[in-house]
Amino acid sequence: MGEYASGAVLPWPAYVPPGCDEPTMSESDGVRYLHFGTEWIQGAMRVARPSELVLAYTQQMMAWLLFLEPPRDSFIGILGLGAGSLLRYTLKHMPGSVVVAEWNPRVTHICRAYFRLPESARLHIDHDDAAVWVKRREHLGRYLCLMVDLYDAQAQGPVRESLGFYRDCYRALDEVGILAVNLFGNHESFPRNLANISKAFKGRVLELPEIDEGNRVVLAFKGPGLNVTVQQFLDRAQAVESGYGLPARRWAKSLLAQGMPAL
Template sequence: MTSYDDAWSDEEPTMSEASGIRYLHFGTEWVQGAMRVRRPAELVLAYTQQMMAWLLFVAPQKSHSVGILGLGAGSLLRFTLKHTPASVETAEWNPAVTAMCRAFFRLPSNDRSYIDHVDAALWLEKPHNIGRYVALMVDLYDAQAQGPVRESLEFYQGCHRALSPEGGVMTVNLFGNHESFPRNLANIRAAFEGPVLELPEIDAGNRVVLAFRGPVLEATTGQLLDRAAAVEQVCGLPATRWARHLLEQLRQGGA
């Protein structure tokens, strides 16, 4: 297994800003995350909004834990802490990314949040992470931002084990027009052995995929649409559109 230390040794985080939006980079033009300076909890990038689609299937409680693999600019962490009562644990290999986020991206200091500086694949192997999370958001990219740096069957099996057997959802950011997409999709299907659903590809090419553990898909159509309406009202996300798209896939038997 190639370590992040080998793969990312020259990828120090950099920053740019335009039109009131601050962007995180790894020394290239590719955007690794973004924050609207005046509204830091807003999800600026469309794919980060889609990464929250697990909210359609899980109503997070104070006792729940959410996992994030890849800190980026901290967008998913800020949003989850603002809109849910759950605790959040983030795996981020590079401490320099965390330092950048604390200095320039308003990373919250919150007793519900813990950042573990560790390779995501090793994080999944830690005993206290097994069966723990109601949601796992996976967004692992290097400086070229063309395909995930973790994509093996074993990695996705670890993601499945990290989800609560009582009900959990993984969302993962992929690139639909990249050669890695079919390989990732096949490995996710094999690891989760159940329906794998896709949200519509956005203009930038990101395609967010959802996979499930436990009984979270047992909700009726009416219950899912009611949940979507609530998420839309509280979080300002286009959840009803997502729900209808996913329901159509479920009627067709899943991906």
Template sequence: MFEAQPWQADEPTLSELGGVRYLHFGTEWVQGAMRVGKPNELVLAYTQQMMAWLLFLEPSKQDEIGIMGLGAGSLLRFTLKNTQASVETVEWNPQVTAICRAYFRLPDNRRSVIDHCDAAIWVKKRHNIGRFMALMVDLYDAQAQGPVRDSLEFYQGCYGALGDVGIMTVNLFGDHTSFPPNIDNIRKAFAGRVLELPEIDAGNRIVLAFKGPLLNISTQQLLDRAAAVETRYGLPGGRWARALLAQHGAASKVAI
């Protein structure tokens, strides 16, 4: 008897409006977007925030970055265009990869590898342990009712896949029943070393989780780095930095 794969209910579909092409999984929920005239630009605000780890780490060509959930390939295109790091993406639905190659200018780049695999299995593969300086986790299905991988064991696997110093960013829905258990599991997996960015777009809330030596960054150091991120990457680093500083009240440092 034929056994359906989990991804076969998530048939990728397209829409286009105002020069922006959108990826869907057969519903109105947007799974990714690309500005046709500027394919390497991050169109959606939440995808920009997924790069907020750049406030704390600067990738080199020796570094490796992991992406969980290909979507429309936005994070992959941006990372390959703007850094020299190697990137491995895990995507369990090969149809998503195919439609990205056909309609979303998926890069054919020697620094890019796509593994069609369950993310929960992928993080525990031997060659991924201690490998990545940054993990960007965006795992949603057609219904978009919270991440499809969200257990404590999964986030512990993410922790293990980061190098001695690393940061994970995760796309969550702030005003949703999935948020409390996810943030709780992330905090447990990362010993409470978690920062949250303000809710944006259609309820997206990006969480940053840290591994490595404790950070004690002055306000000025963070603002200087934010300015460098704006100049180097064209991302709203200053807005992110001010949001993170607001969480620390009048403190002169961000300790995480």
């Protein structure tokens, strides 16, 4: 059972696909965390500021803003709802529509009950396997960005990682689009995922620096090559930092220090 802040009791979904993990919660110092019956954190929300991106890797998932400014008619796709952090942030800061693929209806349920899942005409949630969802005809060529954060209860390796899956992500992006994927740098799946993303996106891949928790965010690009000067890139980072409240200048300097390849 779940309970809204108003006290209304919310029953569990009538049908849950086999193999879905049971979501659980914890709370400390004003931050509410989502788990799947383990100590591993699957998402977080600062109760006083629910649209804030608490975890560093969720901030890095927005690093695609260094390269694209979302227009009013854009579609952003999120694969894996978690605690709804990326969803809440995107709806607050961007004008377009957000479509979420979430396999486990219980995750959506607990987000509605405890993680301030927004009610918005710009939001649609599909309860579907991300690997099936991304193949569907209605998603082909639709998304400015896909943010992929698909982990099981152990939270150490993506549950969808095949070359076919990443090629389907490529096809779901608009003519110009970016894939952002949360990987785990210290997990044996990292090189395999990186190789498959690189093949699917013709080598147009950037790796952001690994953060303390071990997460490693990878960006992959579709569309015309990027043709900007270093100063233009730094100016864009300043605009993202000012407009979105993200540490974009740090990301930009890190990418430049790595010798950012031609994209």
